[in-house]
Amino acid sequence: MLNKKGGSKMKKVWMVLLLVASFGILASCTEAEEVIDEGPDSIDILVNGLQGEGTLESPYILEINLGETIEKHVSITGDYDSLEYLFGTVEDGKFVVDETTKNIHFNERSTDEYLSVVGETRGESMLRIKGKDMSSSAYVAVNTISRDGLTDNVKDYNQSLKILAIGNSFSEDAMTYLGEIFADYGMDHVVLSYLYIGGASLETHWNAVSNGTSSYRYEKNVDNDWENKGNKSLLIGLLDEEWDVITMQQASGKSGLPDTYQPFLDDLVNYVTENKLTDTTFMWHQTWAYSQSSTHSEFPNYGRDQITMYEAIINANQNLILNHESFRQIIPAGTALQNVRTSSVGDNVTRDGYHLNVYGRYVAALMWFRTITGFSIDDITYKPSTVTDQQLLIAKEAVNNAYQQMFETTASIYQ
Template sequence: MRSFLFRCGLLGLFALAAAAGVRGAERCANGPLPERPDTLRILGVGNSFTDDGMMYLPDLLRAAGIGNVVLGRLYFPGCSLEQHCRFYEDDAANYTYYKSTANAWETVSGRAALTDALEDERWDIVVLQQASHFSGLYETYVPWLERLIGIVLSHNANPALCLAWQMTWAYAGDSDHWGFAAYGGDGRRMYEAIVGAAGRMRANRGIDVLIPAGAAVQRARATVETRRDMTRDGYHLDLGAGRYVAACAWFEALIAPTLGVSVWGNAFRIPEGGPETTPVDEATARRCWSAAAEAVRNPFGGTEGAGAIRP
């Protein structure tokens, strides 16, 4: 069992101040997004909602002609901030670790520890999130987000590491997920709680780089016709348009400002693929780009529609 002492930094982030061999007690501020790096390295630490958000990023990158992005994805089903910290304390190799180095996902290990992924690359950006059912309950972030931030900082070799946060999406109105009860089974109420918790997280912990996948999905739901509110089971995203709009939000939030390439005009499409896959044609792609761009521009704003679509 490792013990930690965390202290607040200039932006509300925390550095690990005690534990044998732990680096970075002097770290007290979040690094900015990198600008035009030779290679951009992004790691997502999360669960199936991280998978949903990142799954089509390699496809969007390939279609945009971008070949200098390394992606990592650390997955454990339903993993919360607290569970990540517990796994770290126990040095548990419970994750599946996926990686994309040439715009295609590959499985690195089915028995990975948190440190295996954190130390695998000199990551420029590490993306965190809360488990979807807890995402609107800010009390579940404390003290676990603070501790997880310290763990990430202590196991990354990049002194300019940028921490980012994926804002997850609300469940479909007919979702039977047990966690939906905390929001009265009301999708709008859940969404507003998620937005509120993300705002408190940013104010209190200083992670100001947001990937508003939830806001993008909420906007797209107003203009893209899919089954079950863009989900395949009431909570995980539809394998077509749902995952597509979430990936567009990741692209606009991280790729556009670092590499100068927007998702607008991206040629990646998703054909018909069965009841869990809403196809992405030209019209649907444009609606998803618009929803993602508006969400990144205003993650805490109105979500009644996708707004004006570019000509």
């Protein structure tokens, strides 16, 4: 029989055991919650245009150069409040958060549905994209490298930049004032060129390559001076310089018709990839909708409606180009010009209903500069002599808004 003192000791022992057991139960619950992860698995996240499945075992693969920008469309199915982005490593088959591995940063253009990232430091990291308070995730294996594969040198466009456009008269329109804008910014070592076949579609370009014809008018701008180099083949243009950026586009009337892109787009991309001289960034030139009064023969494809045509071009960009693994960025010239049309300028950016006039060309060139370099246009003072100070403000507003929202029109404050 226990005395009171012994009984008191026994009670203390039982209390300690109960506390230990309680903590054990709590700990096991905590461990179970960690296995379950942050919450319910209720959304699907797809990053389009990257190889891989997006799982931890088979992540999407993103290889990016230091200083380079890559943009991809993110498709999300299900309800969620917001996304969060975690950097880390994979250990024993599990994702472990480690922000010190972060090797990219998010461009100001990034949204939940549009991933825009810039290579920041060399190295590898695993990016986990997930719904906040959810376990649903997409995993992206990010490898940031330098262009020479050895150093931490970032390509400095202030030192040198070489751009080649494969297109038609719409490429000429967009590049006409580009040299002056680069010079105004203080960039002296810039080479601009375009390979031009009038009205050329992707199919036309591929036929020219397949037949080995010298059917391109080759225009080149060195030291802000355009020179006609005569008729050349696409191959001669590719081999002429170590191009930093190569742009492509669809013919304007077919830009909003997705069925006209393939297989010619892939054929052309593969040919350029095989023959370019250096590690080149591919960009897509987004063309513009025709003026509402346009008499272009392909305008009926869009019911002779400018908004219908613009939306069709945007749809093709989102579904074909953002999802294409070769294209790093889209130059949203079409959206910039559509933004201008909401201002006091109105529908007065073309000279014949589809080719750009002086002002339209200036807006397109600003958009090319802003997208390709990532540099601000706020301090640009150059403008063609016929462009007013008010129109300069409208152009900058339209371009900056298109840079932020490339797939939708933003109304101008200048009415």
